[in-house]
Amino acid sequence: MKRHRRVVVTGMGAVTPLGMDVASTWAGAVAGRSAVRRIQAFDASGFPVQIAAEVDAREIPAPLRVAGLERVADRKVRMAILAAEEALAQAGWRPGVEMPRPERFGVSVGTENGRPLLEDVAATYYRLQAAEQAGLATAALLEGAHPLDFVKTVPHLTATVLSLFYGAQGPSSTCSTACTSSAQSVGEAALEIRRGGADVMLAGGTDALVEGFMVAGFSLLGALSTRNDAPEAASRPFDRERDGFVLGEGAGFLVLESLEHAEARGAEILAELVGYGCSSNAYRITDSPPDGRGAWQSMRWALRDAGLNPESIDYINAHGTSTQMNDSSETAGIRRALGAHADRCMVSSTKSMMGHLVASCGAVEAILCVQALREGVVPPTINYEHPDPACDLDYVPNVAREAEVRYAMSNSFGFGGSNGTLILGRPGQGR
Amino acid sequence: MDGREVVITGLGVISAAGVGWAEVAAAQAVAPRAVEGFDASGFPAWAQVAYQVPSLRPQPYMKRRKDLKVMSRDAQLALVAAGLAVEDAGLDPREPGAWPFAAEDVALYMGVGLEPGDVTELGPAAAAARGADGRIDLEALGSVGIDRIPPLSALVTLPNMALAHVSINLELMGRGEALSPWGTAGLDAVAAAAESVARGQCDVALAGAADGDVDLSGVSRALRLGITGEGGAVLGEGGAFFVLEARQHAEARGQRWLARLARHVAHAAPTRQLGVFDAGLVGSVAEAALAGLAPGSPVAVVGASSGHPGWAAQERAALEDVLERRGGGAVEQRGGRVGWAGAASGLLELADALASRRASGGRESLVGLAWAPTGQASALVLDRVGEGGR
Structure with missing residues (x-):
């Protein structure tokens, strides 16, 4: 098959519950510090779940x-901007001074709908009730709302804002596959570069779901940990006593470039994005298949795309949500994808420290993989106390580990059965 | 597109014009009708009509009919359109093991729209938690109102739920992606799927989009953005899906094909003026798309103005200018048959045009356009229309 252009990472930026940039996020992850606290964003004292990683x-x-975008730049858009700024700066791009050729520069974002605040929805509902009593009915919906308030619900808004800020006129894409969104946005951006549609892509994701409706909604699904009295111990992926995930928020962006483009301008190459795979479970809306078939399929495609055998993978940043179902299903998928090598591969879940960043987790966790490649340190899975027979891999329990990492794999699996896997390698390795 | 030739072997479409390509092609005139599903009487008269699908029945394609209660309108439209496309490709999605290939080798790419949650769904919880100051009391919501929120409501608002329902009901385990760049989502999803087939990542892909935003929130949003309104577009809904195959794969199984996917072009024109139709941008993607066709070959460019009279006039002028420079070609504006259908908009109009060619035996190339109010446009070129058999 025709060999495609190689894709490298030249910049990274992150805003996470562990820190406002990559360095502080990485330091927190290596230290095994939990960022889970009682919810600050709103009064959650009446909610069954009162904790989150904010x-x-x-x-x-x-x-x-x-100017003029203050109204549409909500929390998730602002987190995306901050992460993008850091990523571009590391890559050596300076907005307004030196940026990629506009038509060869694209943006790919993984995110969900913006949701109107529960308070605003409720206010609208109260207006509707009052209007109905006055015989005005639905016209009340139009009162008091600014046109741009509706724009905030458009998933593509973040990509639009970033394109506008940085003058990107190339491909502009948004993936919305729940928790897989930003793994796919990064993977799709790499494909865009490979096929020649762009030289540089700003790719990542952002999400901010710590608000009343989503906390209530995920509580009703039984998906969230209810360890309100011990927030820091709540996210415990692969531990037998795990009882659900902890909702988080944040953003992560990577600057991806073709290898030739990065070399031509003398950019520092942080890592190479060598493989991407995705799949659907075709199982159930809320459940993962016990045999991990979708996860396996995603990892298998990524390995095939990278041209690597399983033994090349030294570290997997697992999806590892801390739900009973995900963690055992993912373990089964890893065993099937890696075969005997699964017993030798290090697997950890950084969600144990920063919670589940939902649409942005794939990009942030890919950044942590790059850090592991560069630093020779694998972040731990904290709160791992009770081994589970259904989760029997090396989860790097509780303490970071120094280790040579040649290739790292990042898994992301979403509600509804969307799966995505990225494989990153140290620059300059032959395959 | 580099790599293997990619052809369309199945077409599924559902819109106000009908269910299935033949019914859609046969519909001579399509007019908006009184909005169904909610009380629109409080809106101005021109917002009380829409291009809605009169009879939406996804049940024949569902494995578990009780899942209907957790399927949004988008998901139902998507499932019907996808099921129709699979049937049209000579397969029976209702039969277990319908795919004569491994399920993990069939990809699914879908353009998806907004699912922000409906105010009426959260209303009862909000009502139960109204505080003394007339505003919602979140502490009360957690302790009292939460039980009135439908248990799966958070899931239903995730945009990829339509993808999930289609993959589950049609047993698709291959590559799966939900793209949400709004108005260009459908065309972009088809293009991404075609790339996947062309590069050998799969032999078969189901790709398309659906959007069903004719509800209280959708009407309000469209009105506020100036898409609909006095003299504006009329809201619509629908779904369109293609079965894409490597040409060699289709011919090896004796399957006729409808057209070849020749080219995809996407441009972004970042703008602060969200919601303003950019005829120049649409014209520029059309020009780039046409550059891949033989000079003078017959072509029809299917517009992206969604039936908005003002936009349509600007778009026609821009496209006629492009076609004149090229040396010929026709402009078709089919938005007046489907309305503004969000993520499905451009693809729905292209599917409408392809259905028409299939019924009439027309063979000119088609350039489908899509535009999003966030400032990006896409074009998809179908050539060799009607050459692959029927």
């Missing part, structure tokens, strides 16, 4: 480079 800033200090 970004430690009520106002996100993102530079708004274009």
Whole structure:
């Protein structure tokens, strides 16, 4: 088969519950620090779930480079901007001074719908009730709402804002596959570069779901941990006593470039994105298949795409949500994908520390994989106390481990059965 | 597209014009009708009509009919359109093991729209938790109102749920992606699937989009953005799916094909003026798309103005200018048959045009256009229309 252009990572940026940049996020992950706390964003005292992993800033200090967008730049857009700024700076791009050729520069974002605040939805509902009593009915929906309030619900808004800020006129894409969204947005961006549609892509994801409706909604699904009295111990992937995931929030962006483009401009190459795979479970809306077939399929495609055998993978940043079902299903999938090598491969879940960032987890966890490649350290799975017979891999329990990592795999699996896997390698390795 | 030739072997479409390509092609005139599903009487008269699908029945394609209660309108439209496409490709999605290939080798790419949740769904919980100051009391919501929120409501608002329902009911385990760039989502999903087939990542892909936004929130959103309104577009809904195959694969199983996917072009024109139709941008993607066709060959460019009279006039002028420079070709604007259907908009109009060619035996190339109010446009070129058999 024709060999495609190689894709490398030249910049990374992150805003997570562990820190406002990649360095502090990485330091927190290596230290095994939990960022799970009682919810600060709203009064959750009446909710069955009162804990989350929130970004430690009520106002996100993102530079708004274009006037007039204050209204549409909500929390998730602002987190995306902040992460994108860091990524572009590391890659050596300076907005307004030196940027990629606009038509060869694209943006790919993984995110969900923006949702109106529960308070706003309720206010609208109360207006509707009052209007109905006055015989005005649905016209009440139009009162008090600004046109741009509706734009905030459009998933593509983040990509639009980033394109506008940085003058990207190439491919502009958004993936919305729940928890798989940003793994797919990064994977699709790499494919775009491979096939020649762009030289540089700003790729990543953002999500901010710590608000009343989503906390209530995921509580009703029974998906969230209810360890309200011990927040820091709540996210415990692969531990036998795990009882659900902890909702998080954040953003992660990578600058991807073709190898030739990066070399031509003398950019520092942080890693190579060598493989991408995705699949559907075709099983159930809320459940993972016990045999991990979709996860296996996604990892298998990524290995095939990378041209690697399972033994090349030294570390897997697992999806590892801390739900009973995901963690055993993923373990089964890893065993099937890696065969005997599964017993020798290090597997950890950084969600044990920063919670589940939903649409942005794939990009942030890919960044942590790059850090593991570069630093020779694998972040741990904290709160791992009770081995589970259904989860029997090396989960790097509780303490980070120094280790040579040649290739790292990042798994992301979403509600509804969407799966995505990225494989990253140290630069300059032959395959 | 580099790599293997990719052809369309199945067409599934559902819109106000009908269910299935033959019914859609036979519909001479399609007019918006009074909105169904919610009380629109409080809106201005021009917002009380829409291009809605009159009879939506996904049950024949469902494995478990009780799942209907957790399927959004988008998901139902998607399942019907996808099922029709699979049937049209000579397969029976209702039979276990319908795919004569491994399920993990069939990809699913879908353009999806907004699922922000409906105010009426959360209303009862909000009502139960209204505080003394007239605003919602979140503490009360957690302790009292939460039981009135439908248990699966958070899931239903995830945009990829339509993808999930289609993959589960049609047993598709291959590559699966939900793209959400709004108005261009459908064309972009088909293009991504075609790339996947062309590059040998799969032999068969089901690709398309569906959107069903004719509800209280959708009407309000469209009105606010200026898409609909006095003299504007009329809201629509529908779904369109293609079965894509490597040409060699289709011919090896004796399957006729409808057209070849020749080219995809996508441009972004970042703008602060969200919601303003950019005829220049649409014209530029059309020009780039046409550059791949033989000069003077017959072609019809299917517009993206969604039946909005003002946009349609600007678009026609821009496209006629492009076609004049090229040396010929026709402009078709089919938005007046389907309305503004969000993520499915451009693809629905292209599917409408392809259904028409199939019924009439027309063989000119088709350039389908799509545009999103967030400032991006796409074009998809179908050539060799009607050459692959029937």
